Amino acid sequence: MVISHVHFGYAENLPYNYSQLYALETNEYLNGEYVKTDQELEQDGFTSSGLTRYQETVKAYADTLHKKAVTFGEADKAPDLPLEVTHDHVRAATHLISNSFGKDKASPWWVVSQVSEYLLTATSAFALGNTAKAWGTPVFVISAVVAGILIAVRLSNTKSK
Structure with a gap:
């Protein structure tokens, strides 16, 4: 199954399966292109507080993306079939998340x-x-x-x- 790899606002088709997405959400797959190393971030000029905030934001985004993609998958799931989170589900979750950025919340x-x-x-x-x-x-x-x-x-x- 192909799902989207998300880079804060756009998605591209990459061959990741649902278990790899789950592993990302549970910190079992936090290497490579998902999260930059501390050394890479420091080389790019991140301060210690910027580095911490970056990592917390990536983790929070991954958690939110996972939950929303699974919700879309559950909504489309047939009663007699196992859950599948498809590319379209992840894309819809990405779209939903990106459209919520910058919106004012009512006081x-x-x-x-x-x-x-x-x-x-x-x-x-x-x-x-x-x-x-x-x-x-x-x-x-x-x-x-x-x-x-x-x-x-x-x-x-x-x-x-």
């Missing part, structure tokens, strides 16, 4: 802000229906203004990205 405050928009909008609608009561008008005005500010901030941040 917990961003989520709280958006939920607050919805709650304040609902509160203002409820208060608008109760303007005959003493609390109706002030609650409506306050909730509508704060919801409007939150919406304006969210939209301005979305357009600036």
Whole structure:
């Protein structure tokens, strides 16, 4: 079986089988072209912290690639056949991983802000229906203004990205 050898964002066809990919993930196959030696990295100008970070990143990438490729293989697996992780599964995993680089993650405050928009909008609608009561008008005005500010901030941040 042929699977892809991955170099952080692109893949090429090389004759590696699933057990070799597993060995890579379990540190049994960390030689040759998978991981550069400390000496090679030092010759290329890596500091000790850069060398450590490089090795940790390669290991983490290999772990992630392995897990995602196996997941794609399991999704395509027929019930009566053994698992096969094909070139297409590894390529799909590579594509999925490379597309996730550089994407902003939503801040917990961003989520709280958006939920607050919805709650304040609902509160203002409820208060608008109760303007005959003493609390109706002030609650409506306050909730509508704060919801409007939150919406304006969210939209301005979305357009600036």
